Amino acid sequence: MATPELIAGAEPRLRPGSLSGRRRIGEDVVKGVLALCALVSVATTVGIVIALFVPAIEFFREISIVDFLTGTNWSPLFEPASFGVLPLVGGTLLVTAIASLVAMPLGLGAAVYMSEYASPRARGIIKPAFELLAGIPTIVFGYFALTFVTPLLRDIGVPVDIFNTLSAGLVIGVMLLPTVASLSEDAMGAVPRDLRDGAYALGSTKVQVATRIVVPAAVSGIVASFVLAISRAVGETMIVLVAMGQQPNLTFDPKEAAEAMTAFIAATGAGDIPTGSLEYKTIFAVGALLFVMTLVMNVFAIRLVRKYREAYE
């Protein structure tokens, strides 16, 4: 075979010589614009953190942080004011736990069904139904909980209050189901076919392939979907405001009314309280705590995933 240089009449190649070239201006501009995009989101996050923590820190100048975090009585707006945040934290955790108990197993089950069992036809029906569910405004879910789920629970003999944590939690769980299902399904869909084939070739049944190969290999994506679901349940506002109530209540009984942290923030913020007052700063203190709780949970989840995942790359 002739090498290119030996082809008669061919143009000479670039000669080795000076290797310096002109700067490519366009390249710099693109890089600058892209960096700006990244900067905007970082700056926004930093801005939010500052806006949240400055009033919160001022709040803790007046109220002991220990009293805030350990107190069991929350009545910041009435005399004598009391700033024990535990009833709100308890309300948020209880409603989140109920929502998680609905969204995680059902979402994971739906994801396994869609990725391992469903025919293309069944998938063609379920996927749009989930997208529809994900598109419903939360206020609609809130009233659905209050006017449908709560009466339904009473009809089937669960003695719930008008406002109660159970309906709110159940409905948040249903709302989050599509999120868990679709993110988990994406993670399972990314598990290489090879691995499934290998397991089937050893005489595994479908259930065994799903539970012993696909789910373990997709566990980081599945846990990520769980974490997102929990974060959204913790941050969910409308449903808890409408259906769970606004009575700070340190209880583990989901049949009773209670108040979630977000519901307090929304309700109090919507009322007329003077900027800079203690009540005003209370909102930020609760908001900052919410932020820290979500952050801690995310970090914890990332650690957990790193430890247990079966990476296939």
Next chain:
Amino acid sequence: MSSIEPMTLGQIAQEHDEVETPKREVVFAVEDLAVAYASNVAIREVSLEVYKNAVTAFIGPSGCGKSTFIRCFNRMNDLVPSAKVTGNVLYHGKDLYADEVDPVEVRRRIGMVFQKPNPFPKSIYDNIAFGPRVLGLKDNLSDRVESALQRAALWDEVKDRLKESALGLSGGQQQRLCIARCLAVEPDVILMDEPASALDPISTTRIEDLMHELKREYTIVIVTHNMQQAARVADMTAFFSVDVAPDGGKRTGILVEYDRTSKIFTTPADKRTEDYVTGRFG
């Protein structure tokens, strides 16, 4: 590169050819098999017999349906929704595609090793133990794991790191791990679809040596692109080719010739086989 001399392959094949071929027990009898993906017929009119304790090789140009065909023996094609298998595959006289046959039971007896090593993202031990656990064979699991690794000639290399991830092994070790994984459930037949095509020559030789060992206990069916490999390991060889419809449209895989390996590489009956094994085609 010089083309491969037919005599060389023939000599290789004759080296291990058993002089008198006793009437062997038939493990698979394939009768007029065809596989179609939706409306595309990938392979048709295949009839052949696979014998016990022998290595049977399928060779032929890319796309002639070798993988499709070998996947019929353990019903892996069931996992491809568009695939449709017609004809019969008799396994010890029983039709593998009869209604009452459970593909899971079939795969428990007929193991498979794939072209690309596909260890599970688990420890070496858990990889080998996977099959026995799935089958509920929980007694003496660690003995079973050790024996499978021994037979796959991998034990000495991994015995101190059984708890480590299988993904940390080299490609050749991973493929022997996959063979060991298959042996751990004591199958009757081992199917291998180009098991050495992603490996270096030394790993390839090890796997070929292994096949010579394993055929004493198992029946082995192998797809290979490498004719030297077929000549070295196989007792019987089937040559497949692509039949192009007269209008130049549909391409279908067909079985051209099936015989003792030494015969295929020295005195093939079909001109197309001769062209292929002498490197004049494909």
